Amino acid sequence: MDDQGLPGKGAPLEAKYLSGGTQNEIYKLDRDGFTCVIRIPPTGAPADRDSGIIREWRIIQALDGTDVPHTAAVAACEDTSVLGRSFYLMGYVDGWSPMDQHGVWPEPYNSDLSTRPGLAYQLAEGIALLSKVDWKAQGLHDLGRPDGFHDRQVDRWTRFFDRIKARELDGIDVATKWLQAHRPLDYVPGLMHGDYQFANVMFEHGAPAKLAALVDWEMGTVGDPKLDLGWMLMNWPEDMTVEGAGQGGYADLRGMPDRAKMVQHYSEVSGRQVDDLDYYLILAKWKLAIILEQGYQRAGDDPKLQSFGPVVVSAMREAAELAESTDYKG
Structure with missing residues (x-):
């Protein structure tokens, strides 16, 4: 110092x-x-x-x-x-992290649901602004390999799963084949976080909500920023009016905008088209399942890693079901 x-x-x-x-x-x-x-x-x-x-x-x-x-x-x-x-x-950063709240938002976000949309829109805005960074001008021209990014995503993680495979995962063949057949033919490379969610941001104290910082850059790279969008939204409710929507995770999403509004806000701020969102949602669920499967295979007596087991099965099945139901043709 x-x-x-x-x-x-x-x-x-x-x-x-x-x-x-x-x-x-x-x-x-x-x-x-x-x-x-x-x-x-x-x-x-x-x-x-x-x-x-x-x-x-x-x-x-x-x-x-x-x-x-x-x-x-x-x-x-x-x-x-x-x-x-x-x-x-x-x-x-003099602020607060959703991960430190033990499932309960600080006031006024806990008792006043009308304040919560700001948290969600600020979350989406964080990666929208990140995607606009001129990464070459900022000296990050050698940080990642944007050329062939999506080819490597599917092939790399398929090989990874083959190395750790200890059980069959329902839906993995369906999701993998769909991803291979629907890789984006063209995309605008940009800086991406790699693990973007409420757990990896901080907010300023008080209301209205204002993002203080994106944190934890272990997975940061230059690639396709829309994978950050898919990662953020893969478990985000499509319809917030459905009973129980937004509950059950580490962050209570009740009172927040539905997925379509989040996507619209991201698109408006980032300037990126989002017509192919299904691809990124499927890729995110498929990739998460494979990453967590490694932890599950190494669980031993660790209850946290053991809990990954059913999450892996659910995520891969959801990826396959979305692949089978989507109208997106690439």
């Missing part, structure tokens, strides 16, 4: 644990009134997390000066002799 010329030189540094897991740990750092956040892999994280951390840093750094709500880029360190792993410092 001193070498980077950050404030507070000579003052004691205080660290407060915020969150973490097997891939990353996050601490709030305070030094003489200067506050930031460190994101660093734990000691036992895979070796490639060091390069992954720097990849995340590049994205955050590239977002500076754009309209995308994000944490400020403070500094990065690739020298593992400093703390044992590569790490970066980002600005502290």
